Amino acid sequence: MIRCMKLEDYPRLISLWSGFPGNAITEADGPEGFSRFLEANGAFCLVAEDRAGISGSVMAGHDTRRGYVYHLAVRSDCQGAGLGRSLMEAVEKSLAEVGIEKIHLFIYTDNPARAFYERIGWVWRNDIGVMSRTLDRGGGRRG
Numbered sequence: 001m002i003r004c005m006k007l008e009d010y011p012r013l014i015s016l017w018s019g020f021p022g023n024a025i026t027e028a029d030g031p032e033g034f035s036r037f038l039e040a041n042g043a044f045c046l047v048a049e050d051r052a053g054i055s056g057s058v059m060a061g062h063d064t065r066r067g068y069v070y071h072l073a074v075r076s077d078c079q080g081a082g083l084g085r086s087l088m089e090a091v092e093k094s095l096a097e098v099g100i101e102k103i104h105l106f107i108y109t110d111n112p113a114r115a116f117y118e119r120i121g122w123v124w125r126n127d128i129g130v131m132s133r134t135l136d137r138g139g140g141r142r143g
């Protein structure tokens, strides 16, 4: 069963994500960040559940211009049965329905999940890189 993510799922999601090196848990994944993201993007955050608990997750959102996908994960014993594809199809459909034309995701270059994404139709971009800067929450600049 795939359903909308809830605040109460948080501890079990952290546990699921912690099992995969490709699913980096950052400061943005603290309880406050999780709650803020769900509040803004709850319609695009899904979990899959079976008798053993949470079997998969995906968090997605948009800034009205582009969509972004985070924390796609399928519990190891459920992998290879189409759940990752189903979760991605569901969020892609939801984002398309609100008018988002293109979606992006961040992935470590050595993550084997790259082949999964390519299999389900995503395109690896060689023409763009990612630049990052950590901001001081007080509004100043750090580093």
Ligand SMILES: CC(C)(COP(=O)(O)OP(=O)(O)OC[C@H]1O[C@@H](n2cnc3c(N)ncnc32)[C@H](O)[C@@H]1OP(=O)(O)O)[C@@H](O)C(=O)NCCC(=O)NCCS
Pocket (backbone or CB within 6 Å): 020, 022, 023, 071, 072, 073, 074, 075, 078, 079, 080, 081, 082, 083, 084, 085, 086, 106, 107, 108, 111, 112, 113, 115, 116, 119, 120
């Ligand atoms: C990536 C991940 C979500 C895939 O989930 P899954 O449920 O096993 O994937 P599916 O069963 O839906 O696979 C869909 C297709 O992709 C293929 N596929 C899945 N993982 C693959 C891999 N590592 N390499 C190549 N193909 C893969 C499947 O064979 C299937 O192909 P088909 O169209 O011939 O049936 C899962 O492996 C995972 O949770 N990985 C760890 C977390 C992670 O790294 N997430 C990505 C963070 S960016």
